[in-house]
Amino acid sequence: MSSSKNVDVLIIGSGGAGLSLALKLADHSIRVAVLSKFALTDGSTYYAQGGISAVFDADDSIESHIEDTLDAGAGLCNPEIVRLTVTHGKSSIDWLRQQGVVFTEEKNESGEKILHLNREGGHSHRRIVHTADATGKAVSLSLIERAREHENIELLEHHNVIELITRPIPGQAAKQIVGAYVLDSKQQQVKTLSARVVVLATGGASKVYLYSTNPQSATGDGIALAWRAGCRVSNMEFMQFHPTCLYHPNAQSFLISEAVRGEGGKLILPDGSPFMQRFDPRAELAPRDIVARAIDHEIKKRGIDCVYLDISYKPESLIREHFPTIYDTCLKFGIDITQQPIPVVPSAHYTCGGVLTDSYARTDIANLYAIGECASTGLSSARS
């Protein structure tokens, strides 16, 4: 076992959560190491397609976004956390643009360039900021580039954290974090990394399901690491299933973005008949859990393998301009989405639960934080 150099903050995970924090801390002269289990781009962030919701439209409002979120959360959301997140939406997009992320734009009536906003399920307004249908790739590559340039950030790829190291706080029942044991899988060597602060940004756990939209890295490592170290985890029963994953034997969990439904894509049965209206008046634009359950219901009731998502009645130019990645990928599997419906099934997509934190991302262990998809923010922030 060997030791590695000390840093102030060890961030486990190189997705949107880990890299955003790294860049913000590094700008304050804090020395940061960012670890990823495989390559830097192997988290879910890189694969996100549809985009990020924020209030930009003049007719939209923070209150409306909060209302839609609470509604989609079926009364189970913490309203304080919803307000905090929604209120920071616009400034987060502005920050991403400052880091070089280029989002899709359009011209308004006066000829000014403005962000193009997509519509997605559960949203009563257009509020999805996106980079065509490959938003995560644009975000991921820009943040990695900025992090590579920063003198206070060390990027350690293929460094798989296998255990957190804690020690008791003298005179208290609580523990504090002091570092982590890490397998450098290229060198086949276990290293001990110490740091004053450790941040879990390890993403979700959806890859533990047979059908998942997630990459190989999404096996819930951070949640397990924190649990073994003595943290509480919460809401793990809330796994979000995305309604529309491409159903094809050779397509490795390829997602068909919700924006396809936002642009008018219709869900149909093998005989061509629509069915969503029978489940919810919002039909294809109902929240994800409702649409995924409706599809699952139809598949099981009828003994069919999949249902179909049809956008082919829209102009070919619109489809190819808005969904270039989906168009190209489906074509590789012999499906021309401008001519025929896409076979789809629901699959595990997002881990709503995770390591229990307060709104400052603090966990039950002193100086151990959890952010992004691996966190479940629910505690009152008023504790010391």
Ligand SMILES: Cc1cc2nc3c(=O)[nH]c(=O)nc-3n(C[C@H](O)[C@H](O)[C@H](O)COP(=O)(O)OP(=O)(O)OC[C@H]3O[C@@H](n4cnc5c(N)ncnc54)[C@H](O)[C@@H]3O)c2cc1C
């Ligand atoms: C196909 C797809 C499409 C999506 N589309 C959207 C969308 O349109 N809009 C939206 O808002 N969300 C979308 N999501 C969800 C969103 O992308 C994720 O919730 C978000 O990117 C998670 O970011 P993160 O930084 O928390 O984790 P991730 O981006 O998953 O990063 C996790 C990081 O942790 C590292 N890691 C994990 N375990 C270890 C370990 N043991 N040791 C070291 N490192 C480790 C990984 O290597 C990786 O670097 C989508 C997700 C998928 C899969």
